[in-house]
Amino acid sequence: MTADMHPLCLVRSAALPRGGNIALVSPSRPGDAASISRTVAYLENRGYSVVVHPQASATYHYLAGPDARRADQVMEAFTDxxxxAIICNRGGYGSGRILDLLDYDHIRCHPKPLVGFSDSTGLQLALYARCGLVTLSGALGDTDLAQDPPPATTVTSLFHLLTESTPLGEIATHPDSMCLRTGSATGPLIPANLALLCSLLGTRFAPDLTDAILLVEDVWEAPYRLDRMFTQLRLAGILDQIAGLALGTFRRCFVPEEMEHGPTLEEMVLDAIGTRDLPVLTGIPYGHMANRVVLPVGTNCLLNATEHRLTLLDAAVDG
Known part of the structure; x- marks a missing residue:
């Protein structure tokens, strides 16, 4: 099956208009008042109006309110x-708890670009799986837009994807990127936090990864836990379905105290891949790192592992 024959019908939102309204929501942990204020100020300085949902800074244990209320704020942003456009304020934990409380039929009929990262992966993958909605992965309010100044690559890529009906184009890989398996493939790009992706496997919110280019990253996961997750991808048949595999950053995962007798990330991935004919490239600037690139979930890309290239082929929004 080629990328053009991929069974999912993509839903692109309209581009964010000049002076448009952006909702700030917290489907996971709550945001603090100071970071929310800085995020609002940054977006207003760019000419946008910002609506901060009251639930964005609410607290319920380590969550931004009970599940039903966090789901309501997401639905209200899509309904209004x-x-x-919708921007998630913070990651952490909790987006997976609201996935069965959302009205995906309504969202499909009222699409809007949703921006998130880290724990928002669960929400974004579910929106892709259930609606075909293209969302934007790689930015949050508190860790990115609230910074002074916000990271240049992050905001440049974010606002291109939000406002331009042209592809972002080639993504510059890290100078130390490695081609673990040669080859090239075209397919829908699925950027995801590895742990969040694995948490959805076997549920109705897991995306169809047939012929996809899967890009994974993670943070604060010991090597044996990453090994378990790559093994889960293998046992679940994901590595037999995808057309290519790309690796972002795995920050604070391979620290010295965790590495005794342990494999490197590259060895771990190659063990999981086995003899599969699959292009594999490391060094994509996506993950829990400074100045990460923002990427669309679900649009076509070209992964050329041999030439160390990842190129976005389609726009994320409609003009």
């Missing part, structure tokens, strides 16, 4: 006809 005056909102043009």
């Amino acid at each position: 006809p005056d909102i043009h």
